[in-house]
Amino acid sequence: MPRDMTESPTPLPQLRKPDPTDGADIWALIQSCKPLDENSMYANVIQADHFRETCVLAERDGEVLGWISGHMIPDEDTLFVWQVAVSEKARGLGLGRQMLSELIGRGACADAAKLKTTITKDNKASWALFRSFARGIGGALSDAPHFQRDAHFDGQHATEHMVTITLPARDTLAQAA
Template sequence: MTAAQADLARARNEFHRADPPAIGIDTPRVEDGAAIWRIARDSEVLDLNSSYSYLLWCRDFAGTSLVARDTDGEPIAFVTGYIRPQRPGTLVVWQVAVDRAHRGRGLAGVLLDALTARLAGDGVHTIETTVTPDNTASDRLFASYAQRHGASLEREVLFDGGLFPDGSHEPEVLYRISPIAA
């Protein structure tokens, strides 16, 4: 068992001890798009994309995304990502969100660990994501991921707030975590 697989097993065990009902983690399906959109909307921190885009995401980027399901098979959390075309070893994490009723138990970290463990064997060695300065939950998620995996975390402003057409968007800070290992 690799170190990343051991981290994933430990994270799953810690989550299950804190959350008695079993969850399932798998690839999103198109039918999950509406629930994923709702979870993103209700997060109150993510930029909400159109409902159509979440349907497309579940179809076109399912291989680089994961969904957590409750015992009834309903989505309760998700992580979406894609492989950066100019850097095929880089996973861009687009969004991570957990339904309000399931927050605070480490599920976002479990999903991120599971996704990167799955993709590391395909040559992914770096994670990139952007976080606004006011999103402390995402900052903690990615900082703890880097620490848990012994990876470096670099931060730099990717898009200044003034680039956004609405004029009131905070800057998007690029987080680059590397290396991640299989």
């Protein structure tokens, strides 16, 4: 049956800085986004409080649909993205790229010349997101094994590749957005 054309489209999630009271909702979102590492709820409360300037929350009608946690690496010109979570309800909207763009456009990330994240080789969704994001902003992407299965994870976790995206100058970023 064709969709009723008078029906209004679903509004896009709104992006904002998190608040510590969002911690439980962030934790629940991450729980629903396998295979993301499940940190404690307390860790998400701390991220939403201490690192709110470098984290992004996406919500629609009070429901948390997306989350990026990150931080500026001390003494470096690098933004590190720790986790990206997008609810099944919001997949296919380009929300991950929107949240990354929001994040690198913030004043707290103004000194970032690079964006780094770690991804296991089998995480196709993350590879696709970061490759697409790099192409979209005109940044170069490189990767190399970083946290190794045996040396860092006692054989309990797949090797994490450090992905580095060089960020264009801020005026170029503004034009790409």
